[in-house]
Amino acid sequence: MGWWVLHVDLDQFIAAVEVLRRPELRGRPVVVGGDGDPGRARQVVATASYEARASGVRSGMPLRVAARRCPEAVFLPSDPPAYQAASARVMATLASVDTEPWVARSRSRETTFAEDLTDRDEIAGHVAALARALGASVVADGRQVTHVAVKVRFASFATPTRVMKLRGGPTTDLDTIERAALAVLEKFDLTGRRVRLVGVRTDLLAPR
The missing domain is CATH 3.30.1490.100 (DNA polymerase, Y-family, little finger domain)
Structure with a gap:
């Protein structure tokens, strides 16, 4: 029996969930973090779309810095329940194509x-x-x-x-x-x- 490898790119998972909910944002720089207001202190980037990363935006960066690096970005608040629900759906899909049940490590x-x-x-x-x-x-x-x-x-x-x-x-x-x-x-x-x-x-x- 041969081996096969399933590669799933979840690098911008949170941003992808937001774009799925707001299709009009597809192709635009999207930054997710905190309450989505880069004008407030102690707000950090949870994730950024590839378009925003091209301007130097990175996870863990203060939203204020992200706004300076990518002023055209769309800033959105974090919505953990939505991401957890989406993650559960992804993991259920992965489990359906694997002969072994998925368990957290x-x-x-x-x-x-x-x-x-x-x-x-x-x-x-x-x-x-x-x-x-x-x-x-x-x-x-x-x-x-x-x-x-x-x-x-x-x-x-x-x-x-x-x-x-x-x-x-x-x-x-x-x-x-x-x-x-x-x-x-x-x-x-x-x-x-x-x-x-x-x-x-x-x-x-x-x-x-």
């Missing part, structure tokens, strides 16, 4: 702060809460966690990620997941740095 959560944080204890509190909530969701679905990763976005928009393999092996213990996330956070140098976003990712053991 990881799951993540993140939070963006209204004001940058500098207090390590406060940052750690958010990471712990994210890890426990994420772990509860994963365990409720009958999955086990093998690795825990933490992402930190600084005021400069640098966004490093660190990851740790659980030494005790796959687990469903929420305390273990939370402790691992806090241990990963210790790998970051937060001294004198302003943090605008933190995220936690769990890598999951493949179901049998």
Whole structure:
């Protein structure tokens, strides 16, 4: 039996969903992020169409900067429920052409702060809460966690990620997941740095 490869380009997925809902935007530069108002502070690009990227617009960039780089772009607010619904349809379609059921290999959560944080204890509190909530969701679905990763976005928009393999092996213990996330956070140098976003990712053991 020969092998075959299915390549699906989801690089501008969110922008594609918006264009599908608004066909008149096809071929135009589209930027999606925040509430869609580049005049407001602390709004960042979630994704941009290829036409907008040609002008230098990138994910994670402040909307104000995106507007300067591509003033003719159409700015739209993020609509996560619509993207989740579209993603479910895409994954269902992919599953229908695959002999193996599709299962998530990881799951993540993140939070963006209204004001940058500098207090390590406060940052750690958010990471712990994210890890426990994420772990509860994963365990409720009958999955086990093998690795825990933490992402930190600084005021400069640098966004490093660190990851740790659980030494005790796959687990469903929420305390273990939370402790691992806090241990990963210790790998970051937060001294004198302003943090605008933190995220936690769990890598999951493949179901049998």
